[in-house]
Amino acid sequence: MANRLETLEGERERREELWMKLIEAGGPSSVSAALLNELKLFYGGRGIWVDKAKTQNVGGSRDGVTVGLLHSGAIYEDDLFEDGAIYHYPTTEVPGRDASEIAATKAAQEFALPVFLSILNRSTGLRDVKRAWVESSEDALKQFKLTYAERRQDQEYKQDSRRDFVVTAPRTKEEKTTNRSKRHPGFKFDVLRHYGDVSCCLCDVRALRLLDAAHIVDVQHNGTDDPRNGLILCANHHRAYDAQMIAIEPGSYHLKCDPKQPSFDELGITKTSIASLSAKPHDDALFWRWERWKHKG
Numbered sequence: 001m002a003n004r005l006e007t008l009e010g011e012r013e014r015r016e017e018l019w020m021k022l023i024e025a026g027g028p029s030s031v032s033a034a035l036l037n038e039l040k041l042f043y044g045g046r047g048i049w050v051d052k053a054k055t056q057n058v059g060g061s062r063d064g065v066t067v068g069l070l071h072s073g074a075i076y077e078d079d080l081f082e083d084g085a086i087y088h089y090p091t092t093e094v095p096g097r098d099a100s101e102i103a104a105t106k107a108a109q110e111f112a113l114p115v116f117l118s119i120l121n122r123s124t125g126l127r128d129v130k131r132a133w134v135e136s137s138e139d140a141l142k143q144f145k146l147t148y149a150e151r152r153q154d155q156e157y158k159q160d161s162r163r164d165f166v167v168t169a170p171r172t173k174e175e176k177t178t179n180r181s182k183r184h185p186g187f188k189f190d191v192l193r194h195y196g197d198v199s200c201c202l203c204d205v206r207a208l209r210l211l212d213a214a215h216i217v218d219v220q221h222n223g224t225d226d227p228r229n230g231l232i233l234c235a236n237h238h239r240a241y242d243a244q245m246i247a248i249e250p251g252s253y254h255l256k257c258d259p260k261q262p263s264f265d266e267l268g269i270t271k272t273s274i275a276s277l278s279a280k281p282h283d284d285a286l287f288w289r290w291e292r293w294k295h296k297g
């Protein structure tokens with residue numbers, strides 16, 4: 001056990017040194033691929049760089065521990081946000097290698113070792129490097145969530161669904177007015193993870209890019225990014241929900257619509273209850289929304 005901890009500690013120090021070297025060499029922004037290769041922060045032609053020679057057996061991991069990840073910029077632009085990023089699992093024609101790289105990236109999460117995310121700037125060909133932590137992985141979504149915090153945050157807190165639910169928390173004016181995806185796309189990941197299902201909860205849309213994480217207590221009213229304050233809705237049903245055309249009754253989890261408004265059928269709603277979902281939104285959030293809906297003008 002002592003040995004295992006020593007190698008983990010050694011690897012952590014090695015990564016800190018790599019980061020310092022990158023900064024000394026003029027990084028971490030607008031760095032050439034050659035410099036990353038030289039430092040072995042990133043290497044090779046794939047999206048995930050494990051540096052097996054150095055990381056195999058760190059913490060006893062057979063597949064090694066991911067060191068670098070390359071984000072090619074344009075394709076998944078939505079996945080980059082201020083304090084983190086979504087990174088998609090590799091899906092190449094080499095399944096065994098994909099699985100090994102996914103395991104190595106999960107090992108970085110398990111051992112709380114930092115990874116280096118290189119984001120390609122397509123116009124200059126240079127890369128911006130972020131030191132990140134693999135905060136979570138979600139096999140159903142085939143995604144990792146990375147955070148750029150200086151130190152890894154206490155994830156116990158984030159993942160403990162028994163913790164007290166807070167319906168509202170102060171939001172800055174900026175948060176209330178900025179575009180949803182710019183604000184915090186990590187919310188979508190957290191909400192998808194909470195429900196464990198990639199599907200609109202009111203219809204059969206399953207295309208990830210058409211699905212939104214809707215706030216139940218909305219951001220305008222200081223609704224929090226707690227995943228239990230979220231629902232996965234397709235773009236249409238998100239709009240209908242925000243327009244108060246529909247509401248979910250707390251307790252029964254049945255969907256209600258206003259008799260003066262379009263019917264479920266007209267709205268393309270095929271699921272009129274969320275009672276069968278294995279995870280639920282928080283009752284306090286539903287209640288807040290329900291009261292507003294009942295008393296709407």
Ligand SMILES: [Zn+2]
Pocket residue numbers: 200201202203204205233234235236237
């Ligand atoms: Zn829908």
